[in-house]
Amino acid sequence: MKNKIIHHLSHIDLDGYSCQLVMRYTPYKTFNYNANYGAEVRQKLEMILENITKDKKAAIILITDLNLTSEESRWLNGEVYKMNDKKMDITITLLDHHGSGEASANKYKWYFLDTQRCATKITYDYAKENFDLDEPEWMNKFVNVVNAVDLWKQEEVENFEYGKVCMRLVTETRELNKIMFAEIDNNYKLSLLLEATKYINEENAAILLDEKIHSIKKDFFKEDKNDTLDNLSTKFIVKLLGDARAEKTIYYKGYRGYLSYGVGNTSIVGNGFLLAYPEYDFIVDVSYRGAMSLRANNKVSVAQISKEWSNGGGHPNAAGGRIIGFKEQYRYDRVKKQIEQVINDKEAVAGDLEYKKEEV
Template structure:
């Protein structure tokens, strides 16, 4: 392959992230995207295509462990052709093992389907054949582990049992929100898997890894800081991430400065931690995937009043909540912010003054 930037979209389970772990050992510039099935796939593909158009350099779209509908496949083929005509040289390849993609696989030459191997094994074999590939010593064993658990090959007992622990490692790694912190969440999961492979040849490897998971998570969030509980370490890490993204995620309502997060949760701890670390903010609001809001303040403004004006919600001056009627679930933060800013624009012109005015 020529020196292209790889934009890699994969699933959000062990098999999907393991495809990206395999590709980590190719020497190309890469951007990882992750998606579950359904409407999220199209939004993530849209984001990927937007990034390629902005960059205007030769690129390679790799999709793994996700099957596309016939409509999505036609749409993507058309979009790739437009980019090739107008922006850059763009290649497209999908590697999957789900039979539900058979219709697309028959029609499109870029759609490779093999139901007999996990997506990780397909990606591994494909990378060895088509890319420069700096394969580490543990890779083949790890691929066999993922293949065994993803295809549920219980007869491969050693690989299967280790795969079960790796699968739980990914499934229970929820400390970072993958919409708000897509790059950091991907790095977190891949880092944990890279640590997991260090046990792969040890005696009683599944038990050893099972006992190490909590420590591996703490070590990731701990960085150079003193030891603490996983909750406290992760909260401090998340607050730092929120702070780094202030320029993008700041909102204003009637002259008050707020911070908009999406799906972060744990607002009492994370929200108050953010307001303490960044006292220039008057409030923080976290919107869930279903449109429920959780707001926190620190005596600068009444979030109960904001919640009432935005969503007929309520609560206390420093802690309130509500539900946004008609909220449409999104898989990109910028789409969420557009919805909230539309609410702000609509409400600012009709709502009364807020309580708890800031002092000059």
């Protein structure tokens, strides 16, 4: 089994990320994915199946802290069955504690449900038995911290209070974007939790960690000199955007643009990107609900682009609008496909109008 690659899908809260932190200490090559409930689960599972198919290697699909609906379980079980029927070697293991998954747990052997332990504790116990866990000194204590806060065991005062701070360490960590920068964002959150384990046995540990959060975050982004968290994270994000130029470049009427999704803070990040990469004429950030924020640096009027794309408007270097009919996505490739369809439609209309004008 050690030759198998693990594709690990987990929830986006403390319990979910802590499951992935535990699995870091197994000898398996692992790819992490994260999702909230709803359509995101299905899209991330589709991504996992696509990656396994491309990789053509034996794999374990590990799902933690997420209960699948009966429909999702039936679909996933069927897809894996079809892949194995083609001589692939794929298994599913689901470790969860939400009672709403009982119907699926009763039907599928791969669905392990235990409502008495948080998912991190289930994963920890399962990994010790099945995944050759190389357990560090702090892990048992940390698992009990997560269990106390996730199951709201207020009577375990020390663990509960420390768990609350760890919970905030994850939920209020929004500097990166889990769709645009999935791997880096996951590593960021796991790195913060790993740093949190250093204070777990200290006196007044919860207070100490609470006071350390800001500096822990800054240390992740810091490359050389110190600066504010905003400036450090902006510089970091601009570099990430730049590194992904090949995938995220778009074109409109001969102008070169950059498409980001859900990054936000366009005035700072967008302008920072345009200064760092002057070969780009504009940048557009689309929110999860289809709102656009566009920035330029005197090379093209984004007010005009926004007007043509969505009847929006603004200033030549700063504009906004909303894509009508935009469907929220949890994969960047599907966002880009939607926006490129908008661009193609607008360019086709413009081309048709020009043709008719010449015809007259």
